[in-house]
Amino acid sequence: xxxxxxxxxxxxxxxxxxxxxxxxxxxxxxxxxxxxxxxxxxxxxxxxxxxxxxxxxxxxxxxxxxxxxxxxxxxxxxxxxxxxxxxxxxxxxxxxxxxxxxxxxxxxxxxxxxxxxxxxxxxxxxxxxxxxxxxxxxxxxxxxxxxxxxxxxxxxxxxxxxxxxxxxxxxxxxxxxxxxxxxxxxxxxxxxxxxxxxxxxxxxxxxxxxxxxxxxxxxxxxxxxxxxxxxxxxxxxxxxxxxxxxxxxxxxxxxxxxxxxxxxxxxxxxxxxxxxxxxxxxxxxxxxxxxxxxxxxxxxxxxxxxxxxxxxxxxxxxxxxxxxxxxxxxxxxxxxxxxxxxxxxxxxxxxxxxxxxxxxxxxxxxxxxxxxxxxxxxxxxx
Amino acid sequence: xxxxxxxxxxxxxxxxxxxxxxxxxxxxxxxxxxxxxxxxxxxxxxxxxxxxxxxxxxxxxxxxxxxxxxxxxxxxxxxxxxxxxxxxxxxxxxxxxxxxxxxxxxxxxxxxxxxxxxxxxxxxxxxxxxxxxxxxxxxxxxxxxxxxxxxxxxxxxxxxxxxxxxxxxxxxxxxxxxxxxxxxxxxxxxxxxxxxxxxxxxxxxxxxxxxxxxxxxxxxxxxxxxxxxxxxxxxxxxxxxxxxxxxxxxxxxxxxxxxxxxxxxxxxxxxxxxxxxxxxxxxxxxxxxxxxxxxxxxxxxxxxxxxxxxxxxxxxxxxxxxxxxxxxxxxxxxxxxxxxxxxxxxxxxxxxxxxxxxxxxxxxxxxxxxxx
Numbered sequence: 001x002x003x004x005x006x007x008x009x010x011x012x013x014x015x016x017x018x019x020x021x022x023x024x025x026x027x028x029x030x031x032x033x034x035x036x037x038x039x040x041x042x043x044x045x046x047x048x049x050x051x052x053x054x055x056x057x058x059x060x061x062x063x064x065x066x067x068x069x070x071x072x073x074x075x076x077x078x079x080x081x082x083x084x085x086x087x088x089x090x091x092x093x094x095x096x097x098x099x100x101x102x103x104x105x106x107x108x109x110x111x112x113x114x115x116x117x118x119x120x121x122x123x124x125x126x127x128x129x130x131x132x133x134x135x136x137x138x139x140x141x142x143x144x145x146x147x148x149x150x151x152x153x154x155x156x157x158x159x160x161x162x163x164x165x166x167x168x169x170x171x172x173x174x175x176x177x178x179x180x181x182x183x184x185x186x187x188x189x190x191x192x193x194x195x196x197x198x199x200x201x202x203x204x205x206x207x208x209x210x211x212x213x214x215x216x217x218x219x220x221x222x223x224x225x226x227x228x229x230x231x232x233x234x235x236x237x238x239x240x241x242x243x244x245x246x247x248x249x250x251x252x253x254x255x256x257x258x259x260x261x262x263x264x265x266x267x268x269x270x271x272x273x274x275x276x277x278x279x280x281x282x283x284x285x286x287x288x289x290x291x292x293x294x295x296x297x298x299x300x301x302x303x304x305x306x307x308x309x310x311x312x313x314x315x316x317x318x319x320x321x322x323x324x325x326x327x328x329x330x331x332x333x334x335x336x337x338x339x340x341x342x343x344x345x346x347x348x349x350x351x352x353x354x355x356x357x358x359x360x361x362x363x364x365x366x367x368x369x370x371x372x373x374x375x376x377x378x379x380x381x382x
Numbered sequence: 383x384x385x386x387x388x389x390x391x392x393x394x395x396x397x398x399x400x401x402x403x404x405x406x407x408x409x410x411x412x413x414x415x416x417x418x419x420x421x422x423x424x425x426x427x428x429x430x431x432x433x434x435x436x437x438x439x440x441x442x443x444x445x446x447x448x449x450x451x452x453x454x455x456x457x458x459x460x461x462x463x464x465x466x467x468x469x470x471x472x473x474x475x476x477x478x479x480x481x482x483x484x485x486x487x488x489x490x491x492x493x494x495x496x497x498x499x500x501x502x503x504x505x506x507x508x509x510x511x512x513x514x515x516x517x518x519x520x521x522x523x524x525x526x527x528x529x530x531x532x533x534x535x536x537x538x539x540x541x542x543x544x545x546x547x548x549x550x551x552x553x554x555x556x557x558x559x560x561x562x563x564x565x566x567x568x569x570x571x572x573x574x575x576x577x578x579x580x581x582x583x584x585x586x587x588x589x590x591x592x593x594x595x596x597x598x599x600x601x602x603x604x605x606x607x608x609x610x611x612x613x614x615x616x617x618x619x620x621x622x623x624x625x626x627x628x629x630x631x632x633x634x635x636x637x638x639x640x641x642x643x644x645x646x647x648x649x650x651x652x653x654x655x656x657x658x659x660x661x662x663x664x665x666x667x668x669x670x671x672x673x674x675x676x677x678x679x680x681x682x683x684x685x686x687x688x689x690x691x692x693x694x695x696x697x698x699x700x701x702x703x704x705x706x707x708x709x710x711x712x713x714x715x716x717x718x719x720x721x722x723x724x725x726x727x728x729x730x731x732x733x734x735x736x737x738x739x740x741x742x743x744x745x746x747x748x749x750x751x752x753x754x
Binding site for chain 1: 578599611614
């Protein structure tokens, strides 16, 4: 008797078989319909179309691109455009959101009220509406000739935001790479110094190393390679700007909308994270006579981070996914390019599959990074 | 509630003397809340200056210099004040199109009534003491009424085809039906993801992760271009219905995750007790586990509802006439083209009122459900 599976197990097995059979049947039916429809409409399946000439213009790109390039190139340009909005947006939204979250908890009544209003208003209006709003405002800016000049070299007009920039090429890139490597070395060095201080209690200064690695070495490389660091100021020539870095109105509007919208959510996460730190921590720090900023930086925020990181990860994912609203203002991110491709070639399944693949990869990347960070800052239980 | 805002930084707070007169109280409040320290005072002064400047220019733009009404389509005066004053005249001119789209002009009392029905329905559903089985009947009746009013064709109402619907009713329909069908779907998927049966669990995980991993607008593209490919010859589903299906799938995946959170919060002992009573799987979940799980996650559920309500605006991208699309379309008219900011502010206010009401409600529920 005992060897016979009990009723529950049999039930479970039957249920599973039924559900899987239904799922398979539905998918199979849809699939056969799709195959039939595709053959009727003479659309070939497969990714061969990626090699064909795209013929679509892309206005705002960082990579060299012409309409004569194949679809695969257009897709790569789109992915870079998506990342360009997402990465910069995430950094700016984090900074802004953290500031507003802290402002909401300020003992200054006016500041905390203002932060609360900011959060409420931005959270309760659809992002797409905000995006269109910013875009309309950008278009309503004066023409290039009458551009606003808040600071010398910065122009805001209906052509977008134009900033002074240092052209990054050859020698400059090497200098930056040196500085980045120096930063990595400094990080390792700091760990070692801390470990040695733990061992013998003697504090060793880090700043001489920092100076050498971050300033001295890059300066040497710069001098050795003869890198030029002249800033090119944008100038108005004819109807458009020459030189400098131009943020197109589409990109700028999308960035502002994503950053302000997401920052409202991040502010709430930061606030709840800070509030999750027990009152006693503040009291203890106050009793020691520590300054508020110091308490926030060194005592409260590190603990709050443990509560903050998981929901923050989903906000980063949301921002990345929301960047697909680009299509509404004709900024060509990967979704917009896939949509154009789909309309030109009829390869709906492949285009949607590409979008899914791109976003699943990005999401996975962000999740991995944030989980790694989360594991690092997690409480070490002894 | 503990927060660092009410840290007793100012010893004056407990000074009994200044508490007596209203003026003294006001000064005390100001000192405690705006001028507690040097930094705080500097921030206050800067903010007051900034606010005053923003307020004055807003009032100048939105009220003093604004034009409220023009006759005919004479937007000349409006154009001359552009940048200095708002042209609110666009709202009385276009509000019926923004709210109801291309619904026949003389019949627009019907979508108006539909919107009111929706609002009444939401209000009824938000009362905690009315959460009973009868509510399901109320919903069914209301949805039938809404269908009758929108389509017509019975009771002497003229028939209005679906492609003439637009504006606020479409937004409310997409949101409400998306939730009404997405919610049960979410429950089923959450249960499936929580179940011990591996095949069912992996199907549910796959569904949730695929839907949540991609942007909503790619789902909408899929609904508008791919659904027709997947259906047999000759079957043609209306565009609105296709978008509605996409929304149901989307809402189902997100709600499933929220409900799963609630399921995880139910102690093991509840399951054991129900099993010991010999309840079947469905009875156990329907009578014991789910009611508790859902009660746990009501605030995040309401937050998901808010996000979902806002997200319905994305149908603009596939050309369905919801509130945002009608707003955008209303200003294609060359005479009014330049006054989109005013229209967006108007529509933004409508969205804000709905979402703010929901978020207040969620706050209130949270306060009620907090232990102690």
